[in-house]
Amino acid sequence: MAFILPFKQVDVFTNVPFKGNPVAVINCLNITEDQISSKQMQAVANWTNLSETTFIFKSSHPECHYKIRIFTPLNELPLAGHPMIGTCKAFLEFTETKNVSKMYCESKLGVIELSIASTGEISFKAPPADIEGIAAEASAGYQKSLGCEPVASPKLVRVGPKWVVFLVSDAEKCYGVNPDFAKLKHISNIFEHTGLILAGSKSGSMTNFEMRAFAPAEGVDEDPVCGSGSLALTRYLHDHFKYSETTQINITEGGRLGRDGHIKTCVSIIESETSYSTGGDAITIINGTISI
């Protein structure tokens, strides 16, 4: 059966059009999930050619405002960063919801809590993420594919996607790297990593970073502004710097692709409990309908 569904394409991690990371969002609130197959959703996501396309359904969880399904051009993802934020922005507009500060979204990794600041910035609290070392062979391979050395051991952070975080000496070094994508893809495939998050500190700061996200094994050589990558980096930085109190981290990303993304992440340390969140601005660029 064919449907004409409400559609938005939202620019995330920016308040300047075309400077962030786009996500296509399809409003399926007026149909049920069994009326559209995963195969159909995958075909749509393959065709939009964006790093992610999402579908909003009614949730069966009583506390959730909606359920999200997230697809790359090649796969369904359990969770992703900028799509969570762009989809929340689209949901608020689709449903003309105003003056809320908390939203709850059902994902394949459980219920995700989103916060909407009075400025309109949207952030979400990530599920707990493991951090672990990687094989020496993987580390050496990534080093070769990037053509530069890390300043600390690269580590794997599982935030839904499996990102290897690779910290270099400074922001300029990070910006200047020209990866060998074929090599990087090869290593990601061997070790079953989603890809690599490259980051460097600005002027030696522990809270200001330039970041880049490479995922050639997922069909995206470089993602312009990567939310899940920012979570992986933040988890890594806490492991590395051992922040003693709640710390906000400012990340810029996308300059090499002509973008100018701004991500704000947070390590929240409340009593003995630590949690991680990421967020930023989002603006709707394309507004209309899609025929499926």
Added chain:
Amino acid sequence: MAFILPFKQVDVFTNVPFKGNPVAVINCLNITEDQISSKQMQAVANWTNLSETTFIFKSSHPECHYKIRIFTPLNELPLAGHPMIGTCKAFLEFTETKNVSKMYCESKLGVIELSIASTGEISFKAPPADIEGIAAEASAGYQKSLGCEPVASPKLVRVGPKWVVFLVSDAEKCYGVNPDFAKLKHISNIFEHTGLILAGSKSGSMTNFEMRAFAPAEGVDEDPVCGSGSLALTRYLHDHFKYSETTQINITEGGRLGRDGHIKTCVSIIESETSYSTGGDAITIINGTISI
């Protein structure tokens, strides 16, 4: 200045949604070309992440219905295949134009004549295209990057994009090729080629072909269904087979990317004059507005 402009995303070379090649089309008929800069158009095209994004303006040519500007994520193109067809489809819908059989479009390569069949299929007549041999080194390099041998000398056809046409023994061989994109990109860059059109005949036919289009040097490893590539192939096939009369060629493309594109090209031989056209179906998938 910010605008909200009519927007469509059209699927080209198919009548089944999501099986063709998408083009984003922005209707600038109600603004003038000096109200939007090339830099802005380039930023939009980079952001949509499609192989092409087009902008429709009023034309100053009295015989032209509109003027087209065509952008890849990285560059402006003088002319392109599927964007010409998708943009004509969008123009007809934007302007509610019905029952026309000819349309004229101003492009950077001059006035392009489009035909609209009673079935709705849209085709256009290509400007004359040169065909020439390529350096032995380029030919050997492409052969290595594809991992297979051509059945005739690869040649360069300038149809706006500069495509090297590489004919293999049959459709199955064409479908099965797994290019080394890094190598292919390298050779394209050295010899300043847009990319490579791979094709193989179906059951030895001189008029039925499977085709693939690789343009890693333009940031598109494989284009799903490529109109300009079909023109280059058709020019090449006429050089190779020397058709003695007007001949229609059926091309399928995109299977390896989950698409199912159908392209109909034609070598028109009228008296001593030969011309080339390409065309197919197109359907609008996304309909709405874009904020620029």
